[in-house]
Structures are given as C-alpha cells and as structure tokens.
Amino acid sequence: MVDTEKTLRVKKLIHRSGYRGFKEVDLILGGFAKAHAAELSDNEFDQFEALLEEKDHDIYDWITGTQPTPPEFDTPLLHKLKNFTPDILK
Numbered sequence: 001m002v003d004t005e006k007t008l009r010v011k012k013l014i015h016r017s018g019y020r021g022f023k024e025v026d027l028i029l030g031g032f033a034k035a036h037a038a039e040l041s042d043n044e045f046d047q048f049e050a051l052l053e054e055k056d057h058d059i060y061d062w063i064t065g066t067q068p069t070p071p072e073f074d075t076p077l078l079h080k081l082k083n084f085t086p087d088i089l090k
Contacts, residue, residue: 010037013048022056028063032084040077047077 014037018030029052040048051059051073061067063082 006038009045013037013045013052016052017048020052020056022060025056025060028081028084029059032081035084036080044077047073047075051078 010033014030014033017033017037018026020026020029033048037045037048054073058067062069062073062078065082069078
C-alpha cells in the first residue's frame with residue numbers, strides 16, 4: 001500500500017474509532033487507534049474496520065468480557081484491545 005493511502009486510511013480509522021457516540025467505546029477504540037493504527041498489519045486493519053461495523057454495546061461487552069466474543073471477532077486484535085486501557089479509564 002502506498003504511504004499516502006495508508007496515512008489516509010489511518011486518519012479515517014482514528015476518526016471513526018473516536019467518534020462513535022458511546023463514550024467508553026470512543027475512549028477505548030479511539031485511544032487504541034491513535035496509539036496503534038499506524039503499526040497495524042493490513043489484516044489487523046481489516047479486522048478493526050470490520051469491528052467498527054458492530055454495535056458499540058456489543059463491542060464494549062466483548063472487550064470487557066461481559067458477553068462472549070463471537071468467533072469471527074475473537075482475534076489477536078481484539079485481545080490487544082482487551083489489554084489496552086486508556087489512561088482516562090484507569
């Protein structure tokens with residue numbers, strides 16, 4: 001992927017991740033995207049974009065472990081998200 005394409009994709013991912021409407025999910029996904037989007041592999045990037053298509057409350061429940069994660073989202077990327085806690089939530 002050309003650097004400018006990746007840069008644009010990263011910017012879009014950061015924006016989509018941080019402005020979803022559910023504050024806790026905004027903080028987790030947005031914070032993770034700001035910290036790690038540029039270093040994600042193409043596969044992880046695709047997984048993150050697919051995750052963003054899901055409902056905020058489902059994503060939050062999967063990250064916090066209050067609901068089981070569907071197999072298609074039980075990926076190393078989601079495990080990274082589970083281990084990521086923005087400073088504001090600590």
